[in-house]
Amino acid sequence: MSSSSPHEKMSPIELRATAGLAGIYGLRMLGMFIILPVFAFYAEHLPGGSNYTLVGIALGAYGLTQAVLQIPFGWLSDRFGRKPVIYVGLILFAVGSFIAASATDIYGVIFGRIIQGAGAISAAVMALAADLTREEHRTKAMAAIGMTIGATFALSLIIAPALNRLIGVPGIFVMTGVLALVAMTVVSRIVPDPVISRFHSDTEASVGRFGNVLRDPQLLRLDFGVFALHAVLMALWLVVPLSLRTAGLAADHHWQVYLPVLLVSMIMIIPAIIYGEKKAKLKQIFVISIAVLLVSQVLLAYTSDSLWGTATALLVFFAAFNLLEATLPSLISKIAPVGAKGTAIGIYSSVQFLGAFVGATAGGYLYQHHGSSALFAFCGILLALWLVFAATMKAPAAVRTRMYHVQEMDTGKASGLSRQLAALPGVHEALVLASEGVAYLKVDMSGFDEQGVVQLLGGEA
Structure with a gap:
């Protein structure tokens, strides 16, 4: 090692x-x-x-x-x-x-x-x-x-x-x-x-891992989530700037809303992230954040003529958005098999960008033909579906991924070492890939005895 x-x-x-x-x-x-x-x-x-x-x-x-x-x-x-x-x-x-x-x-x-x-x-x-x-x-x-x-x-x-x-x-x-x-x-x-x-x-991303990732209902829930999150984000940029202007704020002064909203929202989410990770309450924080995001759509729909109302609705939106944006990758890492993390992230990122396209395009169509109420309804439906999917997902294990360099070895020896590592206390999953010279482990957030891993890998040197 x-x-x-x-x-x-x-x-x-x-x-x-x-x-x-x-x-x-x-x-x-x-x-x-x-x-x-x-x-x-x-x-x-x-x-x-x-x-x-x-x-x-x-x-x-x-x-x-x-x-x-x-x-x-x-x-x-x-x-x-x-x-x-x-x-x-x-x-x-x-x-x-x-x-x-x-x-x-x-x-x-x-x-x-x-x-x-x-x-x-x-x-x-x-x-x-x-x-x-x-x-x-x-x-x-x-x-x-x-x-x-x-x-x-x-x-x-x-x-x-x-x-x-x-x-x-x-x-x-x-x-x-x-x-x-x-x-x-x-x-x-x-x-x-x-x-x-x-x-x-x-x-x-590995072609051979696509099937496993795309058949995993937990990962698919997260993929739909990031699709919905970025679809809603892009749709809102068709109406939020216009709402601020209608409320009396000139376009070149919109930063006076965005700056405090973003700063305050980022400060607000820090305790939630720490609590969710340390207390293994990520799912609860996750579900609550989606519900808050859904509330923000209602607020935006009903406060579009008010500067303070729109600013407050944006604060609610970005507090939930920033928390979800930080939480989703963490959940992907916890749920994805250790050998398929890159594939899971690749699909997740692609779906995220697809959501941006669909959200902006559908939002533009709805705003053009049916007004802002239809756009907010579209966003609300996406978020309501996501809320159902998130509420029914399994709570992720309180784990983190660790990687260790290993010496050159053949495939058979790598498989045996994988089994030995997986049997160690605090190790949920282990995979040694001889072709990459890496041991991937998914381990307990607390109580993981790293010294056992170090000794086992050191014995292979």
Whole structure:
């Protein structure tokens, strides 16, 4: 076994790789999120922009190509290398941004957003992060990248109104295209080249694991959940900016609502996350959060003419949204088989982007033909279904995933070691993959005796 332990610090190379890849992920997601609070206003002045079905498609189009291409891009990175695939994805994203910036009608924006989404580098970035971090520190790297996504989303909502006033939506598209090109420099000069690049079951999707994951009713509940969550999020951006304007707040001052709402909502969820993890009450917190999200739809529907009412409804929404966004990946890790975690996450991420497309498109259609009440009803039905699915799911075991490096061995020896590890106290599931040189364990949150694992693996050296 590797002499390092989970308690050691990440090496300078690991820190550099994590910071660089988190920055790339953040820059790219900024380009996806930053138009959300301002696009409805821009579309009003575009030919075809009065058709809210088309506006919805323009908002969510990136999600469709992202959902379709994300896992294949990961597979291509296994064959052609991580960095070449990331370069291609960033170029596609930049090209899509420049097409959207130069568009003279809503159809041009839709085309640009489709190309933006085609730069689906998420899986390749995660695989490169796995190549560049030791097993003992990979969770930290993935957590850092995940936190960057949340921070980027919050930053986008806050700065978008001011940027819209200064450079307009076309300027924002140009800016995001330039940032994608800057990200290529980060990949080249800051992110190290991997010494060895191989498949990682904890971060990449495997064709052979698809059937197991797609037949798991618990994982399917979570997949529907993230689909509903992001469908609702995207649908709301068709009406919330307009509601704030109708309530008397000028578009370039909308940050005055978004900033305090996001800050307060993030503070509110910290005790719930800590309680849910430490007391093994994740399911209860999860179900309550979905119910609160459903309440927020009712509040948004009935307070659309009131600035304070809309702000309060948004606070309720984002408190529940941020908590669910943080909880869902944790639940995926707890429920997915240790050898299929990457596959489960890949499907989950693809369904998330598909939800963004469906939510924006359906929301635009409903708003165009039946008004905001139909849009909120659509969101409410999705959340009510999710609430039923979540309430009937099994409570996840209080476990966490640990990874350990192991020496080279044949498949038979790896199977025997898997059985020995699984028999240790506090170990719920164990899988040693000789091809990856990794032992994956699912262990108790408390009471796990790591020393037994260390001694057993050390005896194999």
